[in-house]
Amino acid sequence: MTRRHDIPATRRAFLGLAGGAAALGLAGGAPARAAKVATRARIVILGAGAAGTALANRLAERLEGAQITLLDGRAEHWYQPGFTLIAAGLKPASYSVSRTSDWLPASASLIAEAAAEIDPEAKVVTTASGTRVPYDFLVVATGLTLDWDAIEGFSLDLVGKDGIGAVYAGPDYAAKTWAEMDRFTDSGGRAVFFRPATEMKCAGAPLKYAFLTEDYATRKGTRGKVDITYFAQSKSLFGVPIVAEKVRMLFEERGIGTEYSHVMKAIDPGRKIITFTDADGLEHETDYDFTNVIPPMRAPEVVRNSPLPWSGKWEGEGWVEVDPQTLRHNRYPEVFAVGDVAGVPKGKTAASVKWQVPVVEDRIVAQLAGQEGTEVYDGYTSCPLITRIGRAMLIEFDYHNNLVPSFPGLIAPLEELWISWLMKEVALKATYNAMLRGKA
Amino acid sequence: MKELTFETLIAVFEEMFGRGLFWALAIVAGIITLGYFYVLVRDRAVSWRKFLLAQISMPFGAIAAVLFVQWVTNSGFRDIGGPVDAIVLLMVATAGAIGIAVLTYTVESLIWPKKEA
Numbered sequence: 080m081t082r083r084h085d086i087p088a089t090r091r092a093f094l095g096l097a098g099g100a101a102a103l104g105l106a107g108g109a110p111a112r113a114a115k116v117a118t119r120a121r122i123v124i125l126g127a128g129a130a131g132t133a134l135a136n137r138l139a140e141r142l143e144g145a146q147i148t149l150l151d152g153r154a155e156h157w158y159q160p161g162f163t164l165i166a167a168g169l170k171p172a173s174y175s176v177s178r179t180s181d182w183l184p185a186s187a188s189l190i191a192e193a194a195a196e197i198d199p200e201a202k203v204v205t206t207a208s209g210t211r212v213p214y215d216f217l218v219v220a221t222g223l224t225l226d227w228d229a230i231e232g233f234s235l236d237l238v239g240k241d242g243i244g245a246v247y248a249g250p251d252y253a254a255k256t257w258a259e260m261d262r263f264t265d266s267g268g269r270a271v272f273f274r275p276a277t278e279m280k281c282a283g284a285p286l287k288y289a290f291l292t293e294d295y296a297t298r299k300g301t302r303g304k305v306d307i308t309y310f311a312q313s314k315s316l317f318g319v320p321i322v323a324e325k326v327r328m329l330f331e332e333r334g335i336g337t338e339y340s341h342v343m344k345a346i347d348p349g350r351k352i353i354t355f356t357d358a359d360g361l362e363h364e365t366d367y368d369f370t371n372v373i374p375p376m377r378a379p380e381v382v383r384n385s386p387l388p389w390s391g392k393w394e395g396e397g398w399v400e401v402d403p404q405t406l407r408h409n410r411y412p413e414v415f416a417v418g419d420v421a422g423v424p425k426g427k428t429a430a431s432v433k434w435q436v437p438v439v440e441d442r443i444v445a446q447l448a449g450q451e452g453t454e455v456y457d458g459y460t461s462c463p464l465i466t467r468i469g470r471a472m473l474i475e476f477d478y479h480n481n482l483v484p485s486f487p488g489l490i491a492p493l494e495e496l497w498i499s500w501l502m503k504e505v506a507l508k509a510t511y512n513a514m515l516r517g518k519a
Numbered sequence: 520m521k522e523l524t525f526e527t528l529i530a531v532f533e534e535m536f537g538r539g540l541f542w543a544l545a546i547v548a549g550i551i552t553l554g555y556f557y558v559l560v561r562d563r564a565v566s567w568r569k570f571l572l573a574q575i576s577m578p579f580g581a582i583a584a585v586l587f588v589q590w591v592t593n594s595g596f597r598d599i600g601g602p603v604d605a606i607v608l609l610m611v612a613t614a615g616a617i618g619i620a621v622l623t624y625t626v627e628s629l630i631w632p633k634k635e636a
């Protein structure tokens with residue numbers, strides 16, 4: 080009798096437990112949200128890359144009735160941090176490719192065209208086909224342009240042949256670069272790596288690729304036949320002094336040679352010669368069997384030809400003149416720049432975008448609500464600096480060249496760690512995608 | 520990392536596995552855990568015989584979890600670079616060990632409920 084009575088009681092206990100767990104799950108899934116700000120504002124975002132897409136999703140979440148319009152002529156969205164993994168033979172080219180339209184909020188509209196003209200006086204953007212798009216707020220998020228033509232003797236159809244790679248050029252070029260690196264680390268010879276003298280996105284990427292090439296040669300047992308030299312554009316290997324020192328030590332340890340103040344000028348694929356210019360303007364020729372061509376980087380033409388860039392600063396590069404803390408234009412207060420195109424020191428990484436987007440979101444939403452925004456951006460930039468397959472350094476820094484580790488005391492920034500590699504390999508793309516959706 | 524909230528974490532995991540697979544895995548893990556509590560409540564005692572087999576399975580779960588993570592991430596034991604890496608490795612191994620023990624125990628109890636009083 081007691082037994083018969085007990086069993087249903089325990090079953091009920093079990094059901095209660097299950098119900099409790101379900102309730103917890105529900106509570107976790109629906110966090111409280113602030114009320115939306117009602118507005119009829121026309122917000123135009125140029126570029127649906129990392130920054131433009133993330134911002135569109137966050138604004139759609141915060142605003143009711145806003146007209147959010149994005150302009151982007153490229154149908155493919157590129158997850159660019161993946162290019163390094165593609166060029167290391169670890170991922171296929173498709174790893175970095177998705178569709179631009181798949182990430183955008185339903186309430187925003189996409190004009191699948193590039194912006195051809197920006198008129199911040201009239202507050203109008205003109206598309207490539209001539210459509211005029213007026214705005215109340217303009218967010219420039221066009222990323223940057225790779226200036227391949229600035230390199231004498233180079234054209235993109237050389238990539239994938241005779242030892243020429245170009246990791247930056249896109250997913251397919253990154254895959255072609257891998258094929259050449261794979262061949263080179265089998266046969267041996269001289270690898271020449273470098274970076275441009277302009278501002279650039281992910282300044283760690285050229286270094287990573289030197290490390291990866293060295294690692295492959297070592298793994299394949301061909302290191303003795305492989306000579307690797309990295310030509311730095313300035314007197315140091317990286318813009319943050321403490322990181323530059325660490326990289327210098329690692330290069331020394333791995334037997335990667337270094338030259339300083341050498342800026343790449345020309346390539347002669349026939350003779351397999353790269354020409355550098357030094358600080359005194361003298362030219363130096365060096366032969367190569369494998370290289371990763373990284374060209375000068377500038378703001379897209381539409382931005383350079385507009386009144387938006389800095390004058391007297393970054394001449395010829397054209398980055399948008401914004402306040403480094405608020406990312407608001409210094410002369411046109413309804414204009415913001417976010418991502419690679421913003422004229423701020425540091426900050427040209429996808430990780431920076433994650434910190435910049437909430438600032439622009441806050442500034443716009445607060446203004447629409449009749450308040451003053453409070454969020455500021457302090458230059459957060461991050462780069463998981465791969466030092467070999469399986470290890471990386473999780474380097475995070477700010478405007479002041481200070482290291483700002485996310486996990487102080489746990490993940491040491493200047494140590495080559497497996498956990499930092501795991502972050503780059505598995506967590507980074509997921510975090511990036513969550514960021515695109517406005518959720519990270 | 521900015522805004523490391525529970526919601527961010529869920530969003531990241533959804534992206535890592537794909538939304539469908541992530542929730543399917545979460546539900547499977549939830550069902551196994553519930554199954555475990557169910558057999559515990561139903562039998563109102565831990566069967567030490569079944570627990571023994573569950574314990575024997577633990578090293579296999581630990582090793583399988585570590586090898587799986589290394590395989591997915593193109594890395595190996597030689598990449599352990601600092602104390603935190605050893606901790607992560609141990610955490611992966613522990614998760615694998617506990618996971619397989621719970622699974623073994625639950626499956627055993629569901630298949631042979633009355634084998635032992």
Ligand SMILES: Cc1cc2nc3c(=O)[nH]c(=O)nc-3n(C[C@H](O)[C@H](O)[C@H](O)COP(=O)(O)OP(=O)(O)OC[C@H]3O[C@@H](n4cnc5c(N)ncnc54)[C@H](O)[C@@H]3O)c2cc1C
Nearest residue numbers: 126128129130159160193194221222281418419428429430
């Ligand atoms: C090889 C490589 C490795 C990298 N590694 C890392 C890393 O490890 N970690 C990290 O955080 N970051 C890394 N980055 C940097 C990161 O990818 C960029 O910083 C980030 O994508 C910047 O986002 P964005 O929105 O400013 O530009 P993008 O993502 O480039 O998007 C710009 C968008 O604007 C569009 N556009 C261009 N011109 C116009 C126009 N005229 N009108 C309209 N639209 C236009 C483009 O089509 C594009 O869709 C790496 C980049 C490269 C190339």
